[in-house]
Amino acid sequence: MAKSIDVSDLDIYYGDFLAVEGVNMHIKARSVTAFIGPSGCGKSTVLRSLNRMHEVIPGAHVQGKVTVDGQSLYDSAVDPVAVRRQIGMVFQRPNPFPTMSIYENVLAGNRLNSKKMKKTEADDIVERSLKGANLWNEVKDRLDKPGMGLSGGQQQRLCIARAIAVEPQVLLMDEPCSALDPISTSAIEDLIHELKSDYTIVIVTHNMQQAARVSDETGFFNLKAAGQPGHLVEFNATPKMFANPDNEATEAYISGRFG
């Protein structure tokens, strides 16, 4: 079910403002691709354009092409709702639904997709997804308790379970560990390693060690100057990015000599 993504000449606008310019990249199936770069350089914007979530902001639109296994995401015939059902997303802050139990949180996406589900089928999905998110052992005795009662790290894994419950083709993660402590972060990173075998994962991170630890390929985004659109500076295999990048700006950013 994992699929590759091709981005070609992608320009992303917020109204008239060009936020990101000329992005080209190929994201491999069953691999982890990390986006790094300074704040405001557009990496989250690019990530959100991969499942058309940026369109939630009024006036946001794109030019260029994004294809998932050859299927264009921005064809006029494509419904953004259908895109989002196939490309899951995990956000910066854990956002389980406050009024739902752990069980119902996991099933939230499935309930949208198919109205009727047998109890055993639902139980299976919940168990499989929570196991997939390494959360099953911690919550299996309190599935009917509210999701908000979990710790931050557990909540984030619950959100991952919710995202993978619908078996998406791609999983997008927008700084999934930035609100978590190191132990929870480590748990999520281990999980990303495991999920890689089934899913195509794209992760935005501010933590370069994290990018080096979890990703196979890395894209470095930067701004030419304040007020200018962001662009993709370099896209390479992660070991090469961190050892011997092609671009001087990448090296300056990675080695902390940025400015």
Place this chain on the structure above:
Amino acid sequence: MTTAIREPEQQQELPARARTTRVGDAVFRRTALGAALLVVGLLAGVAIFLVIQGLPALDASGEQAYGKPSVWSYVGPLLFGTILSSALALVIVTPLAIGLALVISHYAPSKVAKPVGYLVDLLAAVPSVVFGLWGIAVLAPRMVPIFDWLNDWFGWIPLFAGPVSNSGRTLLTASVVLALMALPIVTAILREIFAQTPTTQQEAALALGATRWEMIRMAVLPYARSGMVAALLLGLGRALGETMAVAMVLSATGAIISFDVISSANSNTIAAAIANNYANAAGLKINVLIFAGLALFVLTFAVNFLGRYVATRGQVKA
């Protein structure tokens, strides 16, 4: 009362210097305390007046109780009419206000949403006399065909048993006017509550592939649930106490209990009955009307408290 208990504690905690130098704090604290006590005092004054002036009505009967054996059998039906008309108004206003508030907060582009929001707010500025005139002259005649239809199809429900009133000035017409009058406040509160739904919750639903309506059901409505109840109860409070529009629109039969809301035999409401009768009242009749006012006071008080209780109890932490 609670302030008086807390005060010594706070003063002990504060270092002496802070207490003497911050004149502004002291002035503000006294002013705020004074304002709070004034409100409590006024409310207590009203309650005391209603009780003292209303209690003698318990002795009223016959002619003094407007032809009823006791004050209870006069006030009871009025209370019934008040609750029935307000409940109907609430039933009418709930879907309207929720739909309107959702359009303003989530559906319409901001270019449209803002003016619509202002217009709804302006509806609150229309005097109730104007609503009353509109209700008599415009709404009531146009309600008659609707009443006929309701009577034809739903006549088996006691509410629409008929016979249909010719003038259209029935309890249901009054309820429609009440609903329109409660609409601005309810919509304004709902709009604010819906707009406060955390973006993270809405994005969570959208990222799962929810349509906008599914997102609203998944994220917005659960988040707003307690606020919605509170908003509707505040609207109910508004409808319960409304006087002028009901007094004008409703062609009331007097203190009767009638579930039929489309016939010409209509229960009156407390506020409208007081307004209609007070000018001609004398002696114990005044006490009877004040006693009716006391009943309304207690009722609105209870509704408002219920609203506050639900609002604070059910708050969802994001």
